[in-house]
Amino acid sequence: MLKKQTEAKTFTCPPEDTGGTYGYSMIVNLLEGNSNNEEMDDFKERYGDFDPDEFDIDLINSHLKKVKV
Template sequence: MPMKKKSVEKRIYQLKITLRGIRPPIWRRIQVRSDTSLYLLHHILQTVMGWDRAHLHEFFVFGDSYGDSKFMEGEVLEEKNVTLGQLITGEKERFRYLYDFGDSWEHEIVVEKILPMESEIRYPVCIKGKRACPPEDCGGAPGYENLLEVLKDPSDPEYEDVLDWVSSDFDPEEFNLELINKILART
């Protein structure tokens, strides 16, 4: 069992989450409480990134692996039993979040700031982001790049099928902060 650092005072962690392997980058900036478990952080990340919670995931923090131990094999620590405040003590610390072991969506998470809690703000909150999340099951970063290329060319033989799959209103540049925060308010 890893040594856990304890933080008694509730603080706010400002995190920047960047989806690796995609250019231009897809990222979000969120603020969460220090007593947020990795289990809850998974649900928050799913919301802010636009994923559907349809696949397994894993956190990698300072050499340890955390996830839902009921569904994972090997040396995986239970994510429900640990909070950000127990693991993260300083700004600029980094850890990773892997979603969908088939498509391998790897996210880098950087602790940008550790702030005092403000009573008038409801946490978690997304404060900024760029670009839409790739659709589920599109084949990881290479599959997403191919999907974007097909969508640029209506004469491509796959164009109609891809358009039906992602929906005609899919815009890879869209980021809807207001909608994300409405969903987070229910968390």
Template sequence: MRYEYDFGDGWLHKIVLEKILPADDALSLPQCIKGKRACPPEDVGGVWGYEDLLEILADKNHEEYKSRLDWLGGEFDPEALDLSDINQQLKSWAKG
């Protein structure tokens, strides 16, 4: 499945349904079992703004480094993925 988030910025996501299991009340659904990289910060400016952000964060001597860290509210690891946090959010959204 393809999912487009934020039509103005055009974030395209590929979501793969790997298996449908029998219902099990012990499982919290929906559930994310795998992913790649951190979610880009909200309002980063689309793919191009995110690329700029990563370039700036890779160079601690860049003139915008400190202001971008301040905007982010601290360090940002683009490789980090917290499945526990993702699944907690999915659980709360599923409850409505």
């Protein structure tokens, strides 16, 4: 029987149009403080308050329970 749930915490998915895996790693570096103020201002203007650590495992599992297999 297929078990429809996730058990491990991970990062949230990247915002749209970030440049794939490479772009996402750049975003994580930026949010870890490896940027200047202008880069951070540009990022916040485009993506808002994106937080890669924001991962609601209960929300994900509730959505997965609705998936028909």
